[in-house]
Amino acid sequence: MSADLMGAAEPAPTNDAWVDALPQAVLLSEAGLVTRVNAAAARLWGVPQDRALGRPVLEIVRRHTLEALLDRGGELELEAGGRTLRCTATRHANSSALIVEDITEHRRREAELREATAVLSHEFRTPVAALRGVLEALEYDMPADLAQNFVKQGLQETERLARLVEDLAVGFRPTRARTLPLSEAFTRAERLLSTELGTRQAQLSFGQDHLVRADPDKLLQVLLNLIENALKYGPPAQPIRVQTSLRGTWVEVRVLDQGAPIPDTDSLFRAHTRGQQATGQGSGMGLYIVRSIVHGWGGQAWAERQEDGNAFCFTLPGVAGLG
Structure with a gap:
C-alpha cells in the first residue's frame, strides 16, 4: 500500500511512565513554569502532579535556593524536615530540570x-x-x-x-570476656603509663582487689583512658586514686583526680566532645569509648564531683571469691 493511500504517518506516542518509577524527585520547567513533576516530586512537595502543571516553580518547591538553582544549574545539598537532600539542576535555553535525591542514609553511614x-x-x-x-x-x-x-x-x-x-x-563490643582479678588490669595499666606518671611526677594507687568478668583488653582500655585523662587535665604531681567497691553483684571502679570542677559531666561522654578546660590536640572520643565499652558488658559509666576532685566511675560484673 502506498504512502498516499496511508496518509501522513503519525508520530509514535511518548511514554515517560518510567519517570514516575524513579526514587528521585524530578521537576521539569519551561520559562519558570512547571511542565512535569514525577510521583516522587509530588510526594516530596505535597502537590498533586496535575495541579503542579503550569504553576511557577517557586510555588511548588517553596525555596528560593531551589528556584535559583534551576535558573543557573549546578548542585547543592540542603536539610529539609530532618532529611539531607542532594539537588542537581541542568538548564538548556528556557528549559530546566531539577533532580532531588534523598541521601540521608548515605550521610548517616558516612x-x-x-x-x-x-x-x-x-x-x-x-x-x-x-x-x-x-x-x-x-x-x-x-x-x-x-x-x-x-x-x-x-x-x-x-x-x-x-x-x-x-x-x-x-x-x-567485648567478645572475649573471662574471669580475672582487677589487679591484673591495674598492673598492666601502671606499666604502660609508667613514663607518663614519671613525667608528671604523679602517684598512682589502687584500691582493693576484686574478681570481675570482662574482656581484659577492653577493661585495660577503659582504665587507660580514665587515668590518662586524670594525668592530662589534673594538676601535676597530683595523687591519682583508683578506688573499688562492691555494689551487689557489680564492682564499682572510681578514678579520682584533683582537677577543676567540671560543669557538665554527662556531655563529656558524647562523641567528639571535650571539656572546657581541654587544651592541645584531642579527638574527644576517649570517654565516649569508655561508655560504649562499659555499656557493652551491661555496666554504667558516669562522672561526678567528689570531695576536692572529680570521680570518673564505671561498673562491671563481679565474681564472688576475692576481696
Missing part, C-alpha cells in the same frame, strides 16, 4: 564510618606507643633477662593489636 575510624585511631594509639617504647629500649645493650622482659611486653602488645584488627569484623 558519619558512622568517621566515628568508627576515630574509635579505632584512639584504641590503636596505646599499643602502638607501647611497641615504640619497647623497640627504642631494645636498641640499647642490656642484660638478657631485661631484654627478654621487653620482648615479652612487645609480644603482648602485638597480640592486643591483632585482637583489635579482628574486632573490625565484629564491632567494638
